[in-house]
Amino acid sequence: MGHVMSPSAGDPDWGRAPSPAVLLTGFEPFGGETANPAAETANALHGRLLHPGFLVQSAILPVTWDGAFKTLVRAAGAIAASRPLGAVIMLGQAAGYPAIGLERVAVNTANGKDSSGSERENTPIVALPDGGPPAYFSTLPLDIIQRKIEAAGLPAFISDSAGTYLCNYVFYAFMHYLATVWPEAGAARRPSPALVAGKQPPPPAGFVHVPYLPEQAVGKKPIPPSMSRSDIERAILTALAVTAETAAGPP
Numbered sequence: 001m002g003h004v005m006s007p008s009a010g011d012p013d014w015g016r017a018p019s020p021a022v023l024l025t026g027f028e029p030f031g032g033e034t035a036n037p038a039a040e041t042a043n044a045l046h047g048r049l050l051h052p053g054f055l056v057q058s059a060i061l062p063v064t065w066d067g068a069f070k071t072l073v074r075a076a077g078a079i080a081a082s083r084p085l086g087a088v089i090m091l092g093q094a095a096g097y098p099a100i101g102l103e104r105v106a107v108n109t110a111n112g113k114d115s116s117g118s119e120r121e122n123t124p125i126v127a128l129p130d131g132g133p134p135a136y137f138s139t140l141p142l143d144i145i146q147r148k149i150e151a152a153g154l155p156a157f158i159s160d161s162a163g164t165y166l167c168n169y170v171f172y173a174f175m176h177y178l179a180t181v182w183p184e185a186g187a188a189r190r191p192s193p194a195l196v197a198g199k200q201p202p203p204p205a206g207f208v209h210v211p212y213l214p215e216q217a218v219g220k221k222p223i224p225p226s227m228s229r230s231d232i233e234r235a236i237l238t239a240l241a242v243t244a245e246t247a248a249g250p251p
C-alpha cells in the first residue's frame, strides 16, 4: 500500500555534499482503473537529475484517507534525513481534465469513499479545536510553469479547485504540515543554525493534476480527454525543472 522508493542507483552525490531533492509523488490506481498516470509519471522520473543539481525522488501514495498523508510525510522525512528537501510536487489523475492542471488552492474539506471503503463527508481535514485555515495556496511558480509547458507545445492551465477527494486532501494536509510542523521537524532531523532559528522557509510545494492516459479513455462514454505518457512526462519534467530553477535562486 504505497511505497517510498529507495535512493536511485548512481547517486550523483557520492563523496560530495548532497544535492537537494524534489519529492515527486503519484497515487496508486483507484476507482476500477488499472493504471494511474500520476504514478506512472512519478515512477518514470524517479532518479532524474534536474539542472541546478536537484535530484527527483519519487513516492507512490495509497488512495486512502488513513495512508496517503502518512506515506507522504514518511517520504519527505526519508529525503530530509539525507539531503535538503528542495521542493515537493504532488501528482494525481484528474478524470475529464483536457490538459495539465496546475492546482492553485487546497481547501480544508474531504469527501468521498477511498480505496479501502472508508468514507468522508464534508469532513474538515484539520478539525477544531486546533483548526486549520480554510485554504492554502500552492507555493509553486504556477505562471512560469504554465508558460514553459505551453512553450514545449503542451496544454496547461491553472485550476482553482483540486476537488475534495484524496488529491486535495494530501495537498491541504501537506501545506498545513509545512506551515506548522516542518521547520521543527527539519531541525530535529538535520540541525542547522538557519533551521533552528526558524529562518528556513518551507520548500515550495503544490499539486498538479494530469489527464487520463489514452487507454483509460477507451470504452468510456462519453469519451474523456486524455494525454500520452510521453507528453505528461515531458510536461511534468518541465514543471520540475522550473521549480528547481526558481527554488535554487539566481546563480
Ligand code: PCA
Binding pocket: 027, 030, 036, 038, 063, 091, 092, 093, 094, 162, 163, 164, 165, 166, 167, 168
Ligand atoms: N486522483 C484523485 C485521488 C488519487 C488520484 O490520482 C483525486 O483527484 O483526488
